[in-house]
Amino acid sequence: MKTHDAELRVIKDLLRNNPKGMKITRIARDLAMNRNTAAKFLEILLMTGQVEVVEHGKSKIFIISRRTSIPTMLDRSADFILVLDQDMKISEVNDNYLKFVGRARGDLLGKRPGTTGLPVIGRQPVVEKIREAHYGADIRTELHEVLPTGEFYFDLRITPTTFNTGKRGITIIIGDITREKKSAISVRESEANFRTLFGESPVGTAVFDSAGELVNANPAFLRLAGVKTRDEIGSPNLFSLEGIPPGSRDLLNTGKKVRFESDTGFDGVKDTGAAPGIGPEGMVFDVRITPVKLTLGEQQAGYLLQIHESQAGFRRIIDHAPDLIARFSRDLKYLYANREIEVVTGITAGEVIGRTNRDLGIPPETALLWDETIQKVVTTGKPVSFEFPLPHCDELRWYRTSCAPERSGSGDVVSVITVTRDITGQKERESDAAQNRKLVEEVLSCIDDAVILVDSRTSTISFVNPAVTKMFGHSREELMGKDPVLLFGAGGSIPGYPANLTEISGNSEFCEIESRMKRKDGEKFPVSLLLRSICDDAGQTKNIVLVVRDTTGRKWAGEGNLQCTPWNPNASQYSRIFPADPFRHGQAT
Structure with a gap:
């Protein structure tokens, strides 16, 4: 099909050089074309909104349009925009969508969306939504696309449109919400990781809602409280804690942390309704409250309370924990280990810093399992657990290790926390159960x-x-x-x-x-x-x-x-x- 882009471009350049406007006779003379040909090209420019005509007496003066044309407005939008005419064929498409799909405008104009095979508009569910919009429905939905170039999420708006000619059509506006969606997914994963670390953490931690009511408490917190289950704590209110400074609620609502010391126990909280405190008599604990925004199941958390033994108490708690707790760098080196490392490896906690499991003389196959698991946590950002045997004092003992990522403010995994527990007794019970089953089967x-x-x-x-x-x-x-x-x-x-x-x-x-x-x-x-x-x-x-x-x-x-x-x-x-x-x-x- 013959186009006249070159002639139209020459006429527009001529009018730009004559901002006061020009008559058709002068345009034809300056471009060395007859008047009828010039009139035809000017009519095309008028219809597409690229030039305007101003009447001066009986004369018509043509000037460059001072309005923004529809194609120009479409191209200025950050969204992908397509316009369908009354026959459900593409009549306009902006540059953003053309760049996204790698096609020329001529490849799409005059075609129905369902025949293009292109992302978003060529998908059958979207074609069905376009049909609904054709009958007057204003459609808004989200769409997930996995393409060779990556994974995308789109906010799709399909709106019935009436043009200046009175004819009806459809406007399709596709917003790229990939960044927002992936951020939300990352937040959910972070919250899941938090719940994993929350349960495994040796630090007494409790979560309170925005009203200060207790939502959840981890096993370490329950041990410090002297109870076995969450129900035994009762319903303590965060802002009734013994020793909490006045005005703490207002301070927390500004995003700041609150820190204070408490030596009150949890004894009798459920029966007497007494204000909750911490730990056994004679112990002083450092209580820290941090405002947070977390979704735990159907409940929204507002505050995170952590209990540390005052001064060096936190380190003493970890050092005396029955589990082996360690932190590894991305290059598989120990950043921290508690005293249990000496029980397992015979090497003191201070001596393992900066060394790998291979450096500690761990059997090669076990060291390889550790290395691969830590690297998997760093790569995927997801918690991983594994089991392994290890010779210890002339016997073979079994351990289970839970690994969880630690992230920087930007969300990158900077280190990996590991909690290793001796499960030899459990393995022996499982073995006994298997042997008993075998014996029963032999008897039967x-x-x-x-x-x-x-x-x-x-x-x-x-x-x-x-x-x-x-x-x-x-x-x-x-x-x-x-x-x-x-x-x-x-x-x-x-x-x-x-x-x-x-x-x-x-x-x-x-x-x-x-x-x-x-x-x-x-x-x-x-x-x-x-x-x-x-x-x-x-x-x-x-x-x-x-x-x-x-x-x-x-x-x-x-x-x-x-x-x-x-x-x-x-x-x-x-x-x-x-x-x-x-x-x-x-x-x-």
Whole structure:
């Protein structure tokens, strides 16, 4: 398509050099073109708002437009802006969007957004929103785009528009909010890291809301308060603390910190409502209150209270902590370690500063694990935990380390805090539990009756003894993780499970049932079935044990006649336990 950009540019340059304006005859003469051609070009410039005409008597004087044209306004905007005409085709697009997608204006003009395949406007959800706006709806939404050039977030506004000609169209305004969104995500991650450090910190720390009411307290704070749970503290108000200076609320509201000493204990806070203080009798603590803006769950934190033993108390608390607490630089060197480092490595805390784990003689594979984990925290900015064994005094001990990033004011990770705990006892208990399970399985393998363990959460089989495969003909692999209904004939009918599982688990007693079950080859056979729930320490049902005894040869009580006989004398209670199909598959057959 032929364009006249060169001729139009020459006419505009001529008018700029003659700011008082020019008649059409003079324009034609100076540019050596006939009057009709000049008139055609001036009409184009008038329609696009690039020139204006001023009437002087019967003469028309043409001057450079003193108004800002629509394309100029679009290009001055920091947003991406597109205008669609009444046919939903692109009629205007600003330079910012063209630069973003790397296209020329001619590639987009006259096309419908859905056919362009371009970011934002070419996405099907956005095309559907454009259709809604075409029928009069003013749409505003956010959009997340992952492009080869990076990850972006956009604020999208789609507005019905009426042009000067009276025709309707659509204006699409796309604001790049990537920086704001990523900042918000970074804040949330920082808050998550704070919660991790909050729980692991050996410093007594409590969070109060803007009204001064206690929101949360970490385990170290609870230990200093002489209690085990948050509820035992009661509801102390920050501004009722013993020793808090007058006017502290006003000072905190200006963004400043408040610091004071207190020697009051928490004894009897919940029962008497006494003002809370800190620690055991005779100890003086340094209390520091900092105004903060944190979201913890659904609550908004306003103040952070930290308790330090006065003077060198903070360092003494860490030094005497049972866990190994250390700080590492980005290049994997110790910046600080408490006294527990000497117990683990045999090297004093002062001697480890400026050295790496490899320098301390830690086994190479363990040192490599530490180095890789610390580097991962530095790179990702996220907390990481790991476990490792370490020889100690002619025995192998197990440790769990939690690592969390420390950030500078600009948000960069500058160091990594680690808390290492000896979990040898826990590992030994886990090993004992595994050995006990193995022993139980070996014992059950010697039993002639079929024993099936069902996970009450998933209603699937989690264990079968060898007698099960012999009785039913299914292999162990065919049963593990399956719904036990496959063993109960057509419809899988057996009364009482799991519709009344809570009642069974509440009694924690045996219940005996006579029923029919089905072998792999389809044969049905009579059985005596014993059920019992297994509960955890909290009384919650974890598993159901089914003991199946093949009663073939015994006289069957009648087709469909199911009997439930509890082993507990309280028989009336058990007559109601099995009114429905236990596996949610129809009625008894």
